[in-house]
Amino acid sequence: xxxxxxxxxxxxxxxxxxxxxxxxxxxxxxxxxxxxxxxxxxxxxxxxxxxxxxxxxxxxxxxxxxxxxxxxxxxxxxxxxxxxxxxxxxxxxxxxxxxxxxxxxxxxxxxxxxxxxxxxxxxxxxxxxxxxxxxxxxxxxxxxxxxxxxxxxxxxxxxxxxxxxxxxxxxxxxxxxxxxxxxxxxxxxxxxxxxxxxxxxxxxxxxxxxxxxxxxxxxxxxxxxxxxxxxxxxxxxxxxxxxxxxxxxxxxxxxx
Numbered sequence: 001x002x003x004x005x006x007x008x009x010x011x012x013x014x015x016x017x018x019x020x021x022x023x024x025x026x027x028x029x030x031x032x033x034x035x036x037x038x039x040x041x042x043x044x045x046x047x048x049x050x051x052x053x054x055x056x057x058x059x060x061x062x063x064x065x066x067x068x069x070x071x072x073x074x075x076x077x078x079x080x081x082x083x084x085x086x087x088x089x090x091x092x093x094x095x096x097x098x099x100x101x102x103x104x105x106x107x108x109x110x111x112x113x114x115x116x117x118x119x120x121x122x123x124x125x126x127x128x129x130x131x132x133x134x135x136x137x138x139x140x141x142x143x144x145x146x147x148x149x150x151x152x153x154x155x156x157x158x159x160x161x162x163x164x165x166x167x168x169x170x171x172x173x174x175x176x177x178x179x180x181x182x183x184x185x186x187x188x189x190x191x192x193x194x195x196x197x198x199x200x201x202x203x204x205x206x207x208x209x210x211x212x213x214x215x216x217x218x219x220x221x222x223x224x225x226x227x228x229x230x231x232x233x234x235x236x237x238x239x240x241x242x243x244x245x246x247x248x249x250x251x252x253x254x255x256x
Contacts, residue, residue, distance in 0.1 A: 015186030025231020
């Protein structure tokens, strides 16, 4: 059975795309077939993985599938990356958010309908856009399980509280349950200053009794791998001590 997981946080700059690439790479390194889905109209995941042409391509694209979920098969829209597959974003998706808002509540289930036919993969990871709105709602409702990237700062704590309230609203309106299966504190620089210490403690106290809280340190090797269009598990001569953290996340997903 295909496992679906959203990597979701409405605050920008918290490492959603970097974490998506490296969690996907870690899962692939375990021998799993992985599909990464880029739901961000800005297409950062698509660009980072080297598929600029797909982002600018003519229809059909993910935009068309989200407008007419029953008319497009996921397999026809997927491109192959060296480590995993990608359902790329498309520039036309900038018009999608307003279209979905104007259409009411049911369009928030369109991604779910698209992924119902995506059974060829063991795990589907969905990289969500940095905003609270119908695209993020689609990700939460289609996956039901979320990894939440944050940074060790006050603004991430505030954004996380907003996200929790949004999930409460979705659960009430759609009679579903959306699980947070882990929190990834990204871009942590050592030695820790007082702000980072306080915020890491807050995330740990808030979540650690319920779900794992992983710490991903800021590493040049991660940045270089992503710049080269791969995870730290890809074809690279450079190792990172953060590979173990991403391997732990992949193990948690695989065994979940």
